[in-house]
Amino acid sequence: MQGGTPAWNGFRYAMCNESMQGLPFAEQCAIVAAAGYRGIELAAFTFVAKGVEELDRAARAAIAATMAKANLECAGLHWLLAPPPAGLHFTTPDGEVRSRTIAYFEKLIDFCGDLGAPVMVFGSPKQRGAGGAPLPDARRRFKEGLRRVAERARRRNVTVLVEALDRSQTDVINTLAEARALVEEIDHPAIELMFDFHNTADETEPFDALIAAHYDRIRHVHVQEMDGRHLGAGGAVETFAPGFQALKDRGYDRWVSLEVFDFAPGGRRIAEESMAALRRIEAQLV
Numbered sequence: 466m467q468g469g470t471p472a473w474n475g476f477r478y479a480m481c482n483e484s485m486q487g488l489p490f491a492e493q494c495a496i497v498a499a500a501g502y503r504g505i506e507l508a509a510f511t512f513v514a515k516g517v518e519e520l521d522r523a524a525r526a527a528i529a530a531t532m533a534k535a536n537l538e539c540a541g542l543h544w545l546l547a548p549p550p551a552g553l554h555f556t557t558p559d560g561e562v563r564s565r566t567i568a569y570f571e572k573l574i575d576f577c578g579d580l581g582a583p584v585m586v587f588g589s590p591k592q593r594g595a596g597g598a599p600l601p602d603a604r605r606r607f608k609e610g611l612r613r614v615a616e617r618a619r620r621r622n623v624t625v626l627v628e629a630l631d632r633s634q635t636d637v638i639n640t641l642a643e644a645r646a647l648v649e650e651i652d653h654p655a656i657e658l659m660f661d662f663h664n665t666a667d668e669t670e671p672f673d674a675l676i677a678a679h680y681d682r683i684r685h686v687h688v689q690e691m692d693g694r695h696l697g698a699g700g701a702v703e704t705f706a707p708g709f710q711a712l713k714d715r716g717y718d719r720w721v722s723l724e725v726f727d728f729a730p731g732g733r734r735i736a737e738e739s740m741a742a743l744r745r746i747e748a749q750l751v
Contacts, residue, residue: 471716479504479540479722485732486511494535500736504540516550525579540720541584546592556603578621588628590635618655626659631666639667661687672708686721693726695735697742706749
């Protein structure tokens with residue numbers, strides 16, 4: 466550290482794998498590595514027909530070995546409760562469904578730990594919305610569920626990250642301030658925040674101000690164009706630079722992971738063009 470500024474050794478970029486679902490996992494890893502990423506972030510549903518319990522010790526070791534062979538690290542898990550399995554819901558008033566969901570979440574924690582991944586990004590908008598129930602009750606159940614899984618996550622060296630999602634996606638936890646309040650009420654080292662540029666539609670502050678305000682709790686970053694396309698397909702190179710500058714200024718050394726919703730261009734093009742856009746963003750930083 467010089468002059469009070471944290472040392473910075475460059476961003477660590479990862480890419481989420483669901484845009485390449487259907488390709489052999491070794492090919493997914495090859496595409497990601499060839500484009501210059503150092504990590505790959507996994508959606509568990511892309512590996513299973515019914516549930517993550519299908520993946521025994523040997524299968525998990527094979528996934529880890531495939532990543533290592535491509536010189537990739539596992540950056541984390543996301544889309545945690547997207548089916549399969551179907552019918553999961555973390556905040557429902559239905560106690561049986563909620564218990565089944567929490568039990569599956571614990572299986573995901575073990576999967577994450579077995580792969581040596583540091584974080585689980587809890588977005589899953591359809592599996593955490595209030596669904597017509599009173600919002601305070603849904604929020605309370607969200608908090609209670611996270612408290613129930615926190616110790617298991619800590620034991621497996623996994624941090625569960627509450628992702629703020631705008632109201633077009635869910636009605637439970639829409640801003641970083643709301644996510645932070647929830648995390649601080651839980652008050653457990655295995656429950657923290659992440660930041661997604663795309664999910665800031667309900668925020669009133671710019672990217673750099675949001676990062677500055679919540680940096681002490683941010684453990685992971687997602688990036689894509691604001692309309693869900695891959696980087697470089699829109700205006701992110703120009704508009705995201707202040708946010709990346711805020712991360713650089715603070716010596717951010719965790720993952721910046723590419724997550725896209727438009728898979729049409731194909732994994733290779735998404736990977737390559739997004740990496741080129743990330744490099745153009747970096748070129749603007751001081």
